[in-house]
Amino acid sequence: MLEMINIAIKTIFIENMVFAFFLGMCSYLAISKNFNAAFGLGLAVIVVELVTIPLNWFLKTYFLEPGALAWLHPSFSAVDLSFLTFLVFIATIASSVQLVEMVVERFFPALYTALGIFLPLITVNCAILGGSLFMDERDYSFGESVFFALGAGIGWFLAIVLFAAVRQKVRYSNVVKPLRGLGLAFIITALLGIAFMGFAGIKL
Amino acid sequence: MSKTTVKQKKEGLFSRKYLRYLLDPINDINPITVQVLGICSALAVTVKLEPAVVMAIAVTAVTAFSNLTISLLRNTIPHRIRMIVQLVVISSLVILVDQILKAFAYDVSKQLSVFVGLIITNCIIMGRLEAFAMGNKPWPSLLDGIGNGLGYGAVLIIVAFLRELFGSGTVFDIPVIPQALYELGYVNNGLMLLPPAALITVGVIIWIHRWLNPKLIDVS
Amino acid sequence: MPNTNSTTYTILYSLGMAFIVGSTLAIVSMALKPYQEKNIKFEKISYIFRTVGFTDFNKQNAEQVFQEKVREFVGKHDGTIVEEGPWSAFKIDVGQERKKRPEDRLLPVFVYENSKYIVPCYGVGLWGPIWGYVAFEDDLTTIAGVVFDHKSETPGLGAKIAEPEFQAKFVGRKAFDESGRYVLRVVKAGRAKSDNEIDGISGATLTTNGVDEMLREWLPLYRPLLEKIKEEKIKKVQA
Numbered sequence: 001m002l003e004m005i006n007i008a009i010k011t012i013f014i015e016n017m018v019f020a021f022f023l024g025m026c027s028y029l030a031i032s033k034n035f036n037a038a039f040g041l042g043l044a045v046i047v048v049e050l051v052t053i054p055l056n057w058f059l060k061t062y063f064l065e066p067g068a069l070a071w072l073h074p075s076f077s078a079v080d081l082s083f084l085t086f087l088v089f090i091a092t093i094a095s096s097v098q099l100v101e102m103v104v105e106r107f108f109p110a111l112y113t114a115l116g117i118f119l120p121l122i123t124v125n126c127a128i129l130g131g132s133l134f135m136d137e138r139d140y141s142f143g144e145s146v147f148f149a150l151g152a153g154i155g156w157f158l159a160i161v162l163f164a165a166v167r168q169k170v171r172y173s174n175v176v177k178p179l180r181g182l183g184l185a186f187i188i189t190a191l192l193g194i195a196f197m198g199f200a201g202i203k204l
Numbered sequence: 205m206s207k208t209t210v211k212q213k214k215e216g217l218f219s220r221k222y223l224r225y226l227l228d229p230i231n232d233i234n235p236i237t238v239q240v241l242g243i244c245s246a247l248a249v250t251v252k253l254e255p256a257v258v259m260a261i262a263v264t265a266v267t268a269f270s271n272l273t274i275s276l277l278r279n280t281i282p283h284r285i286r287m288i289v290q291l292v293v294i295s296s297l298v299i300l301v302d303q304i305l306k307a308f309a310y311d312v313s314k315q316l317s318v319f320v321g322l323i324i325t326n327c328i329i330m331g332r333l334e335a336f337a338m339g340n341k342p343w344p345s346l347l348d349g350i351g352n353g354l355g356y357g358a359v360l361i362i363v364a365f366l367r368e369l370f371g372s373g374t375v376f377d378i379p380v381i382p383q384a385l386y387e388l389g390y391v392n393n394g395l396m397l398l399p400p401a402a403l404i405t406v407g408v409i410i411w412i413h414r415w416l417n418p419k420l421i422d423v424s
Numbered sequence: 425m426p427n428t429n430s431t432t433y434t435i436l437y438s439l440g441m442a443f444i445v446g447s448t449l450a451i452v453s454m455a456l457k458p459y460q461e462k463n464i465k466f467e468k469i470s471y472i473f474r475t476v477g478f479t480d481f482n483k484q485n486a487e488q489v490f491q492e493k494v495r496e497f498v499g500k501h502d503g504t505i506v507e508e509g510p511w512s513a514f515k516i517d518v519g520q521e522r523k524k525r526p527e528d529r530l531l532p533v534f535v536y537e538n539s540k541y542i543v544p545c546y547g548v549g550l551w552g553p554i555w556g557y558v559a560f561e562d563d564l565t566t567i568a569g570v571v572f573d574h575k576s577e578t579p580g581l582g583a584k585i586a587e588p589e590f591q592a593k594f595v596g597r598k599a600f601d602e603s604g605r606y607v608l609r610v611v612k613a614g615r616a617k618s619d620n621e622i623d624g625i626s627g628a629t630l631t632t633n634g635v636d637e638m639l640r641e642w643l644p645l646y647r648p649l650l651e652k653i654k655e656e657k658i659k660k661v662q663a
Contacts, residue, residue, distance in 0.1 A: 019400070023322070026243060083453035084299070085321075094287065126326075127244075137317060176411075178418070179414075183408070183414065185407075187407040187408075190407065282429060289441065303453055371580055394581065394627065
């Protein structure tokens with residue numbers, strides 16, 4: 001159990017999706033101009049990570065891995081469908097994002113008004129596909145992949161919320177013209193990343 | 205009757221108009237520094253030049269061929285499953301790239317690891333399909349794809365060159381900083397190898413790019 | 425032009441697409457599989473040969489040369505040999521074995537030219553898995569050479585474990601003392617005092633610790649098995 005919590009902590013602070021792997025940078029830069037929008041998108045990412053990574057774990061373990069189809073019939077144990085991994089993962093993500101959107105709209109209308117517009121954006125957020133690919137590459141067990149999903153989501157949420165807050169302050173500063181906007185956004189992210197590197201010393 | 209119709213002027217394959225599709229994305233509408241697309245995979249592979257070059261080629265191939273395919277299919281795609289069709293085309297191309305790299309460039313494919321797969325969610329590709337290929341003929345779409353791939357690749361290679369030069373003192377793994385300099389006390393800048401350095405480098409490149417090309421300056 | 429918005433069309437379109445995409449990818453993947461497997465095999469053979477400094481092979485003849493020069497054994501930590509012969513040890517993935525309890529693990533051993541004993545090991549660095557191969561001289565104590573590699577250690581810092589400069593420090597060191605106790609230590613850079621302590625990489629203490637822990641976990645496990653193999657299989661050949 002402790003080991004699983006460690007995975008979550010590690011993914012939030014040390015191997016943060018944004019600061020260590022630059023995943024989900026597109027929406028990270030585009031949505032962070034407004035603090036409330038950033039907060040909403042961050043929450044949506046947590047939800048979608050938590051849905052897609054365990055789901056993809058099932059698909060990987062019972063359909064895609066070499067020999068994964070053995071549960072259907074022993075003669076299928078030589079089948080290796082791992083070349084379909086990318087396709088299956090992205091299809092799962094696209095469809096579960098739609099599903100999450102419908103469920104949220106039906107049962108949590110208040111949440112939907114807050115998150116609704118961000119959900120479609122999430123399909124092409126690399127942090128989501130990246131989460132599933134890391135889960136595959138690092139060979140996590142089911143429990144580990146759930147905690148990894150939690151960590152990946154919270155880490156991304158933390159990154160965008162921190163960044164949006166800084167960006168709101170920067171709006172009132174006098175920055176050299178060519179550096180305004182995008183250029184400075186990159187440098188702020190870099191500084192936040194350097195601050196997060198301090199967490200690498202945590203002994204887990 | 206046919207004699208009176210004005211013969212429609214056929215445009216050459218590389219007329220000025222077509223060339224613009226190819227060249228604009230490299231400077232004025234560069235996908236990374238202006239359109240802010242496709243940054244995810246751009247930064248993680250720029251520690252060394254070799255993976256950056258391979259990544260640039262892979263992304264160019266995928267944008268070019270996905271643009272071409274979608275443009276050919278554009279009138280047949282059912283509207284409701286448009287996004288899924290696009291995603292399927294992109295991911296199939298990425299799977300092909302991945303399989304080819306694993307077979308013929310194994311070392312590089314190991315270095316790129318999950319970032320090959322992440323080409324799928326590279327927003328440049330989806331963005332170009334929606335904005336261009338869905339509404340244009342195959343040939344301009346192909347050029348637009350190549351142009352955007354190259355514009356992305358150019359930034360990638362500049363960043364990788366700087367990071368490798370200052371971080372490891374090499375270019376394509378060949379040492380270029382003379383030994384004498386090290387003896388005088390020069391050391392490689394370890395920070396250049398860490399993730400934040402990629403962000404700083406891109407930030408500075410954007411700064412210089414906008415300083416040279418003031419029409420790009422953010423008004424906000 | 426059929427109505428592209430009708431449900432029938434949409435369903436037929438998706439089925440057609442799934443069929444075309446699925447079959448194309450399956451064909452390509454099958455056609456490229458032999459090349460991919462050959463790459464993976466070649467990499468592993470290169471690791472093993474590099475520990476003993478043997479370089480006279482290439483991608484074409486690697487598998488053949490490997491079979492000529494190397495004998496393989498698979499055993500347990502108590503010294504029992506469970507399997508031997510071509511590709512027996514080669515197919516064992518120590519990364520998978522590491523998930524089992526030490527006493528259940530299958531231990532692969534490669535014997536180069538009946539004189540050097542090469543054992544694989546697997547552990548974790550700062551960012552991800554690290555692995556390596558250690559070659560022992562005929563006395564089963566002195567290290568003849570090592571090779572380490574890693575998935576994602578920091579380039580320029582932890583990634584240096586994969587460079588010859590670091591690996592050369594291990595050559596000629598004794599991993600065990602007279603009584604067979606494991607004594608090798610990889611310590612923080614600049615702290616090595618005695619002959620069995622090896623300087624780590626400066627700025628990469630966590631990766632260095634990873635290497636130390638990996639060797640400490642695996643090398644003592646192999647010791648009884650190596651003695652047994654030497655006693656029963658190798659001495660007979662030499663005699």
